[in-house]
Amino acid sequence: TVGAVARDAQGRLAAATSTGGRTAKMAGRIGDTPVIGAGTWADETVAVSATGHGESFVRGALAHEISARMRLAGQSLADAAEAVVMQELGALAGTGGIIAVDRNGTIVTPFNCEGMYRAWAVDDAPPQVAIYHEE
Amino acid sequence: MSFSIAIHGGAGTILRSEIQPEEEARIRAGLAHALEQGRAVLRAGGAALDAVQAAVMALEDDPCFNAGRGAVFNDAGFVELEAAAMDGATRAAGTVTGLRRVRNPVCAAREVMRRTPHVTLGFEAAERFAEACGLPLEDAAYFHTDKRWAALQQELARIAAGGDASQASEQVKHG
Numbered sequence: 001t002v003g004a005v006a007r008d009a010q011g012r013l014a015a016a017t018s019t020g021g022r023t024a025k026m027a028g029r030i031g032d033t034p035v036i037g038a039g040t041w042a043d044e045t046v047a048v049s050a051t052g053h054g055e056s057f058v059r060g061a062l063a064h065e066i067s068a069r070m071r072l073a074g075q076s077l078a079d080a081a082e083a084v085v086m087q088e089l090g091a092l093a094g095t096g097g098i099i100a101v102d103r104n105g106t107i108v109t110p111f112n113c114e115g116m117y118r119a120w121a122v123d124d125a126p127p128q129v130a131i132y133h134e135e
Numbered sequence: 136m137s138f139s140i141a142i143h144g145g146a147g148t149i150l151r152s153e154i155q156p157e158e159e160a161r162i163r164a165g166l167a168h169a170l171e172q173g174r175a176v177l178r179a180g181g182a183a184l185d186a187v188q189a190a191v192m193a194l195e196d197d198p199c200f201n202a203g204r205g206a207v208f209n210d211a212g213f214v215e216l217e218a219a220a221m222d223g224a225t226r227a228a229g230t231v232t233g234l235r236r237v238r239n240p241v242c243a244a245r246e247v248m249r250r251t252p253h254v255t256l257g258f259e260a261a262e263r264f265a266e267a268c269g270l271p272l273e274d275a276a277y278f279h280t281d282k283r284w285a286a287l288q289q290e291l292a293r294i295a296a297g298g299d300a301s302q303a304s305e306q307v308k309h310g
Contacts, residue, residue, distance in 0.1 A: 020206025
């Protein structure tokens with residue numbers, strides 16, 4: 001699965017995700033990517049794109065859950081994303097991660113498996129490209 | 136106001152012990168390229184929605200990643216592609232599922248958002264819609280990579296030997 005989230009210079013947020021799904025998935029299976037709120041979400045608070053065990057993201061509506069925690073519980077993006085990926089995703093027996101950006105331009109990329117291919121940049125600062133946790 | 140962008144190219148198939156240096160270099164280059172495609176849109180004053188579409192298109196075009204031409208195969212031996220796009224300012228959203236021939240599924244998702252009153256289109260109807268929108272289509276060979284085909288054979292053999300289809304190894308579990 002691949003995805004992107006962005007905040008533009010006008011403060012607008014957007015998310016997009018694309019996937020081939022899971023190797024040897026049953027023909028006709030629909031994963032979390034096209035289920036709005038599961039693997040992809042954007043509102044005026046946060047934009048989220050997910051990768052990982054799709055059924056877990058669907059069962060937890062996890063992309064939307066990050067927004068809900070921020071809007072309704074006043075959590076920061078970092079706290080909301082950490083809770084969703086490290087607690088809720090695991091509780092659903094899922095592995096994977098998310099990328100997200102909030103209305104302030106803050107970026108987070110948490111994941112609960114060995115690595116996640118990811119990259120990010122703010123304005124014209126040098127791009128960051130990473131795979132493993134320590135990067 | 137500043138702009139920000141982040142991308143991902145998947146998570147579940149990564150095992151540090153199994154990624155060769157040359158492959159890792161290609162992956163990192165692909166990520167950097169996709170990030171720049173999106174950042175160029177933002178740098179020019181473009182919309183976040185256009186930026187994420189540009190970044191995802193670059194990732195779909197790169198066989199290193201599980202989307203578009205690097206997509207994995209289903210149990211019947213063909214790709215079924217899915218994509219989504221969502222605009223936070225308006226909550227407009229478009230998604231597609233079950234595509235077999237559309238080169239860039241994220242563009243089909245964007246067209247669902249732009250041209251229809253619906254959120255999701257799937258399978259043959261979605262493909263006909265994408266074709267009517269003038270989106271580039273490809274034959275099955277475009278989406279074939281030896282690495283993904285080998286992963287399918289490995290996983291089918293594991294299941295045939297009595298393995299649980301829901302307990303795939305990390306190498307093939309998800310993209």
